[in-house]
Amino acid sequence: MAVSTPTPDDIAELLLSCRYGDTEDIQHFITRFGPAPLNDARDDNRNTVLHMVCANGHTDALDLLLPLVAPPLLAAQNAAQSTALHWAALNRHLAVAQRLVRHPGGPGIDLIDLKNGAGRSPLGEAENAGWEEGAKWFVEVMHLDEGAKEDELHPAEGPESIEVEIQDAEGQVAKMTIGQPTPDVMPPSSVTT
Structure with missing residues (x-):
């Protein structure tokens, strides 16, 4: 048919x-x-x-x-x-x-x-x-971050900091570094009482 x-x-x-x-x-x-x-x-x-x-x-x-x-x-x-x-x-x-x-x-x-x-x-x-x-x-x-290269996941600042990029629904990208020590803060092991 x-x-x-x-x-x-x-x-x-x-x-x-x-x-x-x-x-x-x-x-x-x-x-x-x-x-x-x-x-x-x-x-x-x-x-x-x-x-x-x-x-x-x-x-x-x-x-x-x-x-x-x-x-x-x-x-x-x-x-x-x-x-x-x-x-x-x-x-x-x-x-x-x-x-x-x-x-x-x-x-x-x-x-x-x-x-x-x-x-x-x-x-x-x-x-x-x-x-x-x-x-x-x-x-x-x-x-998420499927295409990220290994060097993008470990920035040059050192292994204790991580750089993150976040893209919102409108396509805007925000970058920030997490875990980077600030110079005016002493690590907890250096604090004396």
Whole structure:
């Protein structure tokens, strides 16, 4: 049986079904047209089926779609350069965020580092939305200082001090040195009573 090609109206209906989490209609679309058109379906703002499902927290629809879409769709950016994970973070959908990041064969935790047009990562969106639970989970699973070289971890001041760089959600970087002795403070072993 040959699979037909969806019309623009069919695509619009699919995207609405994803927005509302209507798994029966999504399945009907897949049965009628196959899974391939899922990867190319976009609205006027370049939102994908994953943007629609994830923005609205529809885990059942996400579970239906994830095995059928190409892994690069998980990192697809809309017109504002936001991914489906940005939308899940903005709308505080932890189960959705976890499914996106943990999807086998997908980009994984690299999704957490992608920035949108506003310069925010999904972690930044979670922080911006005041979603502490999601921000905490993102920080727990992401690789911190993964690319740091050994000499960056042990600065020239000596082994008793550590230089730290922290980047906030807006991309601002703060540097500080921890453990560097100050000249006017005597070490505890030198203090006499």
